[in-house]
Structure formats: C-alpha cells, structure tokens
Amino acid sequence: xxxxxxxxxxxxxxxxxxxxxxxxxxxxxxxxxxxxxxxxxxxxxxxxxxxxxxxxxxxxxxxxxxxxxxxxxxxxxxxxxxxxxxxxxxxxxxxxxxxxxxxxxxxxxx
Amino acid sequence: xxxxxxxxxxxxxxxxxxxxxxxxxxxxxxxxxxxxxxxxxxxxxxxxxxxxxxxxxxxxxxxxxxxxxxxxxxxxxxxxxxxxxxxxxxxxxxxxxxxxxxxxxxxxxxxx
Numbered sequence: 001x002x003x004x005x006x007x008x009x010x011x012x013x014x015x016x017x018x019x020x021x022x023x024x025x026x027x028x029x030x031x032x033x034x035x036x037x038x039x040x041x042x043x044x045x046x047x048x049x050x051x052x053x054x055x056x057x058x059x060x061x062x063x064x065x066x067x068x069x070x071x072x073x074x075x076x077x078x079x080x081x082x083x084x085x086x087x088x089x090x091x092x093x094x095x096x097x098x099x100x101x102x103x104x105x106x107x108x109x110x
Numbered sequence: 111x112x113x114x115x116x117x118x119x120x121x122x123x124x125x126x127x128x129x130x131x132x133x134x135x136x137x138x139x140x141x142x143x144x145x146x147x148x149x150x151x152x153x154x155x156x157x158x159x160x161x162x163x164x165x166x167x168x169x170x171x172x173x174x175x176x177x178x179x180x181x182x183x184x185x186x187x188x189x190x191x192x193x194x195x196x197x198x199x200x201x202x203x204x205x206x207x208x209x210x211x212x213x214x215x216x217x218x219x220x221x222x
Binding site: 004036041042043044045046049090092096097098100101102103 | 114141150151152153154155158165166201203205210211212213214215216
C-alpha cells in the first residue's frame with residue numbers, strides 16, 4: 001500500500017541552525033515526491049518536487065531535498081533556518097493523486 | 111495569475127445541519143481536488159474531478175457528502191447532515207498536470 005511516514009511530529013531548532021526533516025515512503029513504482037509547507041491559516045505551498053533525474057532537488061526559500069531510492073527517503077534540508085520558516089511541513093507521494101504524510105511542525109527558537 | 115479561491119473561510123454549524131463550500135480553481139486547470147484536513151493530520155483526498163467528470167471519489171462519505179463541478183470550472187462540496195467528526199479544514203486544489211497542485215486557503219469547519 002502507498003504511504004508516507006514523517007517520523008517527527010514536532011522539531012525545534014534555533015534560528016540560523018541547519019534543518020533536516022525526515023520522510024519515508026512506500027510506493028509501487030518510482031514515485032513523484034513533494035514537500036509542501038503550510039503556515040497557520042493558509043493553504044499548502046509547494047516547496048519542491050522530484051520526478052526523475054538528479055536526486056538532489058532545489059526548491060524555493062532555500063530548501064533542498066534528496067531522493068534516496070535505497071532508503072525510500074526524501075528528506076528536506078535547509079542550511080540555515082529563519083524565524084519565518086516556522087510552519088508545518090508535509091511530505092507527499094503520488095502522481096495525479098497525492099498521499100500526504102501527517103506533517104512535521106517546525107518551531108524556531110530566537 | 112489569481113490563485114485558487116475558496117469561500118467561506120470559516121463556518122460554524124451545529125450537528126445535523128447542512129453546509130456548502132465553494133471553490134474557484136485557477137483558470138484553465140482541468141483537474142480539481144477536494145481534501146479534508148483534520149487537525150494534526152495531513153490532507154486526505156475526498157474527490158477528484160477532471161473537467162466536470164469524477165475521477166476518484168472512493169474516500170468520499172457518500173451518505174452525507176456530495177460534490178459537483180458544473181461546467182468544469184467552479185465546484186461545490188456539500189455536507190448534509192454534518193457530524194461532529196466532520197470538523198476539519200476543507201482544502202480545494204487545482205492542477206493542469208501532474209507537476210503541481212495549487213491549493214486554496216481552505217475553509218475551516220467547526221461542527222458543534
């Protein structure tokens with residue numbers, strides 16, 4: 001069955017520190033992979049996506065993610081977080097139908 | 111380019127009442143999705159339209175939920191009668207390809 005696991009419900013990092021959010025997936029074929037961000041009271045905004053090719057994907061707002069087929073992972077990274085990055089982050093897998101993980105809420109310490 | 115529009119943004123009703131949500135997708139987007147996002151969870155697909163036809167409604171509770179997309183543009187999602195467990199954010203999204211779904215701001219429904 002297709003599924004997405006985000007093992008961390010909450011993560012807290014200090015402003016300026018590096019960030020890695022974990023995502024593992026289960027999918028029958030080579031998946032399309034996505035990371036979305038949701039700020040309070042807002043809809044979801046696409047940060048980046050992977051379809052094929054280079055396994056290191058660059059996105060908006062300084063985020064990147066790496067697809068590792070052997071680990072069925074698609075972790076999101078940012079070298080230096082800003083207070084405005086505090087939000088909920090969703091990993092998703094699929095094609096025209098997307099399955100979302102339960103999300104990781106990111107808290108930023110000043 | 112205008113984004114996906116949804117209304118209302120907030121709705122409070124009592125159980126057993128009915129409610130309707132409206133979505134206007136990005137112009138030219140053939141595919142429209144309705145998701146339910148319960149607090150603390152990721153969005154769950156309720157129904158997917160391709161133009162004005164239903165592609166997937168397998169997770170739509172059809173005894174109380176209905177949706178339509180007349181003329182392949184705007185869409186309405188209705189709940190009748192509402193239950194307490196329907197309290198959630200209802201998100202509408204549209205896309206023109208597999209590349210990206212664009213989401214509206216959502217409607218937050220509270221059922222008392």
